[in-house]
Amino acid sequence: MSTPDVVVTVYDDDPLSRAGVIALLERRRDTVVLLDPDADGDRRNGNVGLVVIDLLDEFALARLRKLVIDTDRRLVLVTGELDEAQVQLVIDAGVQSVIWRHQVTAERLAKAVETASRGEGHIPGDLLVKVLAQLRRIRRDGAEKSAETGGPTRRELAVLELIADGLDTKEIAEQLSYSERTVKGVLHELTTRLRLRNRAHAVAFAVREGYI
Known part of the structure; x- marks a missing residue:
């Protein structure tokens, strides 16, 4: 009998919901073995934690962080909804993957863990x-702030x-479809305006x- 590839512990405060998740995972006994959350745990293959949370609040985030710190498990989160800010928070907390609760299947759970x-x-x-849109906004806001504070422009x-x-210089010109003269001009303007000595100084800044 082969050893399962993944060791997973299910964390769900709702007994009925937890039983359903376990039943789905047990269909994949060829690759997944379940552990009791109160046990010390088997560290094989990273020992994944599957966490089911309906509402992501401060308590839930604290719980995610504690699980990562205390158990060193890689977390998969099953939840009802997340906005752009919340997904950043759960990633920062240590979550590896997210599955929408309404999309849960045995195949999706097994693949995620x-x-x-x-x-x-x-x-x-x-x-x-949504996350990519947030990153674009952050980048745009950063560029606008840069221009307002006298920092580098978008082109710079x-x-x-x-x-x-x-x-x-030649490679930059080709990459940006500029002339080499334009690239040199951009750098000259930047280093002069910000009183930087050279390219290396500009990058370091x-x-x-x-x-x-």
Whole structure:
């Protein structure tokens, strides 16, 4: 008999809900073995924690963080809903993957815990769209703040990011569809305005100030 690939512990305060989740996971005994949440736990393959929470509040977030710290488990969260801010909070708390409760199936649960056991993650497509929109807003707001405070402009940041990646003037020009003269002009304007000595100083400044 082969050893299961994933060791998972289910955390759910609702006994009926927990029984349903366990029943679904037990269909995949070939890859998943269940542990009692009160047991010390078997550390094989990262030992995944599957947490079912209907409403994400401060108490629930504290519980997620405590599980990560106390058990060192990689967490999969089954929940009803999350907004963009909440998904960032659960990721910061240590959650690897998120599954919508209304989309739970034996296959999705097994895939999520197997993915988490490898140190990888997954979030639903509709939630991913919200997260990407949030990241775009953060980037846009950062660029606007940069312009307001006299920091690098969007075009200057684009050039600095490529310099940080090791590209030379010709490569930057090709990447951004600029002429080499334009790239040099952008850098000259930036270093002169912010009183920076050279490209390396400009990149160091941008990193230190959190622009890139």
